[in-house]
Amino acid sequence: MDRHFDMELSLVIGNKNYSSWSLRPWLALKQADIPFREIRISLYNEKSRAEIKKYSPSGKVPALIDGDLTVCESLAIGEYLADKFPAMQLWPADPAARGLARSVSCEMHAGFSALRSHMSMNCRRHLPGKGRTPETLRDIERIAALWNDCRARFGRGGDFLFGKFSFADAMYAPVALRFVTYAVELDPVSAAYVKTITALPAIQQWIADARAETEVIPQFEPYA
Missing domain, CATH: 3.40.30.10 (Glutaredoxin)
Structure with a gap:
């Protein structure tokens, strides 16, 4: 190529x-x-x-x-x-898979406000048990259901949401990092997907760069 x-x-x-x-x-x-x-x-x-x-x-x-x-x-x-x-091929080639990939990406773009508020991304911290409001737990439940649906319907041929990496995976990568930071308990399919995302060399590079940063932004450190 x-x-x-x-x-x-x-x-x-x-x-x-x-x-x-x-x-x-x-x-x-x-x-x-x-x-x-x-x-x-x-x-x-x-x-x-x-x-x-x-x-x-x-x-x-x-x-x-x-x-x-x-x-x-x-x-x-x-x-x-x-x-x-x-x-x-940043979107799936199959029209049905591509439509769902765009749909779940838009849902991520517009939704899950409780997760954003109570489990902000923070690669330097380990915060098990924090942020578990009822609203956040509903967001986590919806994300897990979404991941399971994508994997069951279109995940053959790879370990990403639609088999091969797509922009939908990029949209949910920060959620995977949040689930690691806050030690969120997940079903087997969702847990395996988090491992797939966090094992990517690019994600490992991002995490290393994040941990090397020295700036602290107080509004993103509610549990400091």
Whole structure:
């Protein structure tokens, strides 16, 4: 497969320890072996917004820069990459699988607010038992059911949600990291999927980089 591309992309991301949205397109680029330049900006300090605005008109991360085009928001970046690099197959080829992959990705993009609030991503901490509100437990139950459904219907041929890695896996990778941080008890299918995601060399690299960071963002450290 030809992996030579005409132009190097740039991806603007936040702190790796906390920025779950940054992880999603970063992982997709790594898994597809698409070269890119990483621009990391520390979030939630007095200089953050001005630094981000140099690259991202939305003032938020992540942002993908391709020449004179900037694409903001993780899911939009995933769609752009899938269109730009169709050979990388970032969405499943089967129409039914692709439809479900987009559906569950949109559900992740728009939902699970309790999980986000009470189990924020934090690769440096181990917080078993924390964050288990009734609302968070309902989010976990829904995610586990979703993962089981995807694996049962379209998971043949691989260990990811749709067999082969897709952008849907990138959307749920931060959830897998949360489940490790908070030692969430899972059914066998969901537990195996978390192991698949966390064993990826790219995820191991992200975790190592996150643990090497020194910034602390208090609003993402509710159990400090």
